[in-house]
Amino acid sequence: MNSRIPLGIRQCNRLLATPIYYANEASTLTRLFSTSRLHYERHECIVLVVGGGSGGCAMAAKLSSHLGKDKVIVLEPEDKHYYQPMFTLIGGGMKRLEHSYKTMADVLPKKAKWLKEKAMEFDPDNNTVCTSGGDTIKYDFLLIATGLQLKYEKIPGLAEALEIPNGKVCSIYSPKYVEGVYDLLRRTNEGNLIFTFPASPVKCPGAPQKIVYIVDHYFRKLGKRDKVNITYNTALPVLFGVKHYADALWPICKKRNITVNTRRNLVEVRHAEDIAVFEDLDHPGQLFEEKYSLLHAVPPMSAPDDLTKCRKLVNEAGFVDVNNSTLQHVRYSNVFAIGDSSGSPNSKTAAAAAAQSPVVYRNMIAAMEGKPLTDVYDGYASCPLVTGYSTCILAEFDYNLQPLETFPVAQNKERYSMFIMKKDFMPLLYWKLMLTGYWNGPGLMRKLLGVFKPSKSK
Numbered sequence: 468m469n470s471r472i473p474l475g476i477r478q479c480n481r482l483l484a485t486p487i488y489y490a491n492e493a494s495t496l497t498r499l500f501s502t503s504r505l506h507y508e509r510h511e512c513i514v515l516v517v518g519g520g521s522g523g524c525a526m527a528a529k530l531s532s533h534l535g536k537d538k539v540i541v542l543e544p545e546d547k548h549y550y551q552p553m554f555t556l557i558g559g560g561m562k563r564l565e566h567s568y569k570t571m572a573d574v575l576p577k578k579a580k581w582l583k584e585k586a587m588e589f590d591p592d593n594n595t596v597c598t599s600g601g602d603t604i605k606y607d608f609l610l611i612a613t614g615l616q617l618k619y620e621k622i623p624g625l626a627e628a629l630e631i632p633n634g635k636v637c638s639i640y641s642p643k644y645v646e647g648v649y650d651l652l653r654r655t656n657e658g659n660l661i662f663t664f665p666a667s668p669v670k671c672p673g674a675p676q677k678i679v680y681i682v683d684h685y686f687r688k689l690g691k692r693d694k695v696n697i698t699y700n701t702a703l704p705v706l707f708g709v710k711h712y713a714d715a716l717w718p719i720c721k722k723r724n725i726t727v728n729t730r731r732n733l734v735e736v737r738h739a740e741d742i743a744v745f746e747d748l749d750h751p752g753q754l755f756e757e758k759y760s761l762l763h764a765v766p767p768m769s770a771p772d773d774l775t776k777c778r779k780l781v782n783e784a785g786f787v788d789v790n791n792s793t794l795q796h797v798r799y800s801n802v803f804a805i806g807d808s809s810g811s812p813n814s815k816t817a818a819a820a821a822a823q824s825p826v827v828y829r830n831m832i833a834a835m836e837g838k839p840l841t842d843v844y845d846g847y848a849s850c851p852l853v854t855g856y857s858t859c860i861l862a863e864f865d866y867n868l869q870p871l872e873t874f875p876v877a878q879n880k881e882r883y884s885m886f887i888m889k890k891d892f893m894p895l896l897y898w899k900l901m902l903t904g905y906w907n908g909p910g911l912m913r914k915l916l917g918v919f920k921p922s923k924s925k
Contacts, residue, residue, distance in 0.1 A: 507600075507601040509602065510540060510602060512580070513538045514540070514609075515542065515609050516530070517586045518611065519548060519574075520613075520807075521897075521901065521902070522612040522805035523543065524574050524575060524901075525904055526828060527541050527579045529904040530831070532578065535578065538578075539578070539579040540579065540581075541579050542598065543575070543581065544583055546583075547568045547569070547570060548571050548574045551670065551671070552893065552897075553567040554640065555677045557648070558637075558645055558648035558652075559649065560652070566894075567642070571583075576904075582600075582602070584599045585598060585773070586598060586774070588773070589773075589780055607835075608802070608834070609802045610805065610831070611774065611803070611804040611808055611809075612804070613771050615669075615769065616768065616772070617640055617641055618667075618766055618767045619638070619641075621766070622735065622767070624738055625766070627738065628762075635741055635761055636764060637764075638765065638766065639674065655761045656694060657691075658761070659698065660696065660761045661757055661763070662678065662699045663699075663732075663743075665732065665733065665766060665768070666732045667702075667768050667769065668768060668769075670768065670807050670815045671815070671816050676701075676716070677854075679699050680723075681853060682697065682763075683725060684854075684855035688856070696726070697723075698725075698728065698757070700728045700731040702730065702731065702732040703729060704729050706727055707862070708868055709868045709870070712852065714879070715880065716852070719854060728745075730747060730748040731746070731747060732745060732746050732748055736764070741760070743762050769785055770785045780796070786809060787804035789804050792844060793843065794811060794844055795830060807820075813848050814848035814850065818847070818850075818863075819849075821901050822910065823844050824908075826843065829842040830842050845871070846867070848863070848864060848865075850862040851893070853889060857883055858882065858885075859888075860882070861882075861888070861889075873912055873913045873916060875919035
């Protein structure tokens with residue numbers, strides 16, 4: 468009869484009966500019955516930074532320098548930190564993926580404590596965050612810098628199409644797929660080339676059309692532009708959100724024979740037939756089927772699900788509900804946000820996070836010291852609109868979508884100098900100055916160069 472008793476139970480009986488002689492088997496028994504981690508840690512810190520992206524790294528550097536070693540915890544599950552503004556250039560063959568990242572251990576500040584786990588549950592009423600490893604982190608102040616998540620799966624057929632070897636669908640938005648863009652470009656000789664912009668907030672909203680201009684230039688350089696039709700289908704009602712720059716981009720599209728359809732949203736990819744299905748957002752339910760030789764798809768995006776399920780922290784759109792000026796949470800005075808996960812209505816770019824960082828830093832220090840929050844974020848964002856392999860329009864603007872330009876030249880014109888700055892100078896600035904907490908955006912530079920700007924005529 469005993470032979471039918473499972474091994475673990477038989478050993479348990481022996482241990483209970485003769486604990487002295489079988490003490491060594493206790494560890495064996497523990498291993499037999501232990502299938503998960505039993506000891507969960509509790510951490511405490513002055514500041515918890517959730518997210519190790521652009522804003523999270525910059526703020527961790529600033530805060531840990533001020534507060535001292537291990538007073539700041541950074542919660543970030545990824546091993547690599549990507550400079551995502553380079554993905555467009557990778558898609559055009561101007562950079563390689565290995566140029567775009569460093570290890571997370573190299574970019575996070577040494578004075579901060581890094582927990583390589585994911586935030587799973589936010590409890591702002593008790594100042595705690597639970598992690599994917601089962602730990603609990605108790606904080607005095609919380610900085611949310613989670614960025615956006617890519618939701619390729621929201622468009623039926625898209626995720627499957629991207630996984631097809633040597634397929635006809637590509638995307639610059641993920642490190643998993645970005646190298647495939649240039650590979651597909653080199654395999655394409657003719658046909659319809661379709662590019663999309665989704666009906667959701669996106670990181671770097673200029674990127675979906677940058678790759679359009681790069682691909683156009685690519686085929687012109689090869690002398691094959693007449694072999695392809697290029698179409699940009701955007702869910703937005705405009706080509707670009709800032710009229711000052713949109714007025715410069717429309718003539719470029721017209722001159723290069725790029726078809727632009729506004730309010731047209733990708734809703735399905737039928738990769739077996741090479742057909743993309745779009746919906747006219749002004750006439751819901753009206754669908755268009757378009758055959759493609761190359762489809763560049765930008766996925767819908769949102770704040771991470773584990774953040775949005777904490778309804779106390781987010782607004783109706785699912786982003787952290789902050790004061791647009793101070794970036795402090797509207798209900799929890801010890802919670803702040805920076806970057807793409809913030810509900811502030813600015814363009815979601817690395818440049819915006821850089822400009823937000825001194826505001827968030829000084830306001831967080833003020834809150835810690837019980838002082839009024841006086842620093843104000845003006846909504847500054849920047850989008851270097853690469854228009855080919857040697858030109859770029861440097862768009863800079865504020866909350867009101869009015870130009871907020873740094874240089875004493877017309878920035879709504881294509882310039883080689885702006886292209887070199889985008890391609891070679893900005894990555895260095897990002898790695899060496901922004902992530903280390905020393906770059907606060909171009910505000911000071913704008914003031915210094917302002918003396919060289921021509922005065923506006925009345």
